[in-house]
Amino acid sequence: MKAAIWHGKKDVRVEETDLPEPKENEVRVKVAYAGICGSDLHEYLEGPVFIPTEFPDPLTGGQAPITIGHEFSGQIDQLGANVHDFQIGDHVSVNPTITKGVLPDNVDVYDGYSFIGLSTDGGFAGYVNVPVENLYPLPKDFSLKLAAVIEPTAVAVQAIKEAHLTFGQTVVIFGAGPIGAMVTAAAKAAGATKIVVVDLSTIRLQKALKMGATDIINPSEVSDVVAAVRQILPEGADTSFEIAGVQATFNQAIKTTKARGYMVVVSIYAHAIQFNPMALTNSGVNLTSTIAYSRQTFQQTVDLVTSGQINVAPIITSEIKLDDIITDGFDVLTTDQSQAKILINLTQEK
Template sequence: MKAAVWHGAKDVRIEKIELKPLEADEVRVKVAYAGICGSDLHEYQEGPVMIPAAFPDPLTNRQAPLVLGHEFSGIVDEVGADVTGFKPGDHIAVNPVITKNESADDVDVYDGYSFIGLNTDGGFAAYAKVPELNLYHLPEGFPLKEAAVIEPAAVAVQATKEGGLKVGQSVVIFGAGPIGAMLAAVARAVGAAKIVVVDLAEERLAIARKMGATDTVNASHVLNIRDAVRDILPEGADVSFEVAGVQQTFDEGVQSTKPRGSFVIVSIVAHPLSLDVRQLMNSGVRIATSIAYSRETFQQTIDLVVSGQIDVNDIFTSEIRLNDLVHKGIVALMDDKHQEKIIVNLTKEK
């Protein structure tokens, strides 16, 4: 079968590989759609970031070269001998997080985690092997294209939980990429009164407004971002989300949060950032971090998306085939700010 295989930075190849035999607890999924994530861009630009290149991953015992793709949906094709909860033909969403499963659900991911599509073979392929524990049922009539972005939606749902966001509160989101736009949608579903999104790209800010932002700030059009946010939220935001992963937005996020408010770091930070602890102490701003999601959060996200309480359709800007993943997918997302979420359609791949 064809697959997109990461061999190194700037070296992702569409090549033919053999799908390994199923383990007893695994399901073979015929992949329908797979989304390109910012993590995939990081691995392409400057990897390995999360991909195990020098040594096997401790949870998956795999190392590069690996098939990318951790945002995907599909249909069950075959089940292992011990699988009881799924059968061929079932429509499924994939939770790509692999953990030890030795801790309570809300702390399990922080006890060590790996990702399907980063630490073992993923969904940029005709078929993918997935442990039964990582699969979730979908209504048969629910669009599998929308199901492929349940994973980034779950990142946003978990982040709002970590920030303690409540009905009627105010939000500022730094970064209008896919996670930032999803955060706007989730904040609207939660019932936030004001949702401000900050970004440099007007095209992405327009998508954020469709997804739920009440106000946007184009950072390239203002002299001082903090002042621009404070013009909208004079007291600052109850909860701020940093989704850009750079020093400037980290600093501005703290400054835009009201005293005793919450500042949530959601981005995958590729390089160390500095922290002014005195500024935090003087304002009483609480810092939280959010990586991935609990199993409960993933199921809750499915329920929210399937019911329409979170509408993910505006996130899609392009649909491509697997052969075009690098140039029309990864490179396009790096170079073209009109792009938000590029989805790979594998339903017609040979």
């Protein structure tokens, strides 16, 4: 079968590879659609970031070269010997997070985690073997194309939960990329009455409006971002979400959060930043963060997306073939800010 295999920085090759038989607690999934994540792009441009190169991953045993891709949906093609709760032909979403599974669900991921598609072979291929505990059944009539966006939506749903957001509250979101757009949609589903989104890209801000933003701010068009937010939310936001991953937005997120409100860091920072803790102390802002999601959150996200309570369709901007992952995938995401979520259509791959 064909697979997009990471060999090194700027070295992802679509090539033929063999897939072993699924282990007794695994199923073989025929991949339908797979989304290109920002972490996939980081691995291509700057890697290795998460991909193990010198030693096998302690949780998965995987090591480069690795088939990447962790946002995907598909159909069960083969069952391992000890798999009894699924049937061949079932449509599934895949939670790619591999954990120790020792601590309670809401803290498990912070006890050490790895990802299918980053530390072991993933979904940029015709088929992939997946542990049965990472599978979530889907309604047969639900689009597998839309299901490929469940994983990044789970990141957004977890961020909303970390903020303790309740009906009628207000939020400000710094960063309108794919995760920022999904946090916007999740905040709307959670009942936020004002959703202010800040980004330098006019195109991305327009996308945020489609996802549920009530107000948008382009920093290039205002002299003071904090003042602009405070014009809309005089008391500040109940919660701010920092998804841009830079020094300026980190500081702005603190300053636009109301006293005793929550600031949730969702970004993966490429470089270290600095801040004065007194900015938090003086305002009583609660600083928290999130990296992934609990298993409960993933199931809740499956339910929210498949029921239509979160509409993920607007986030999908392109559909490409596996052979074109470099030119129409990574290269386009690097240069074209109109792109949000690019999906690879693998329905015809063998």
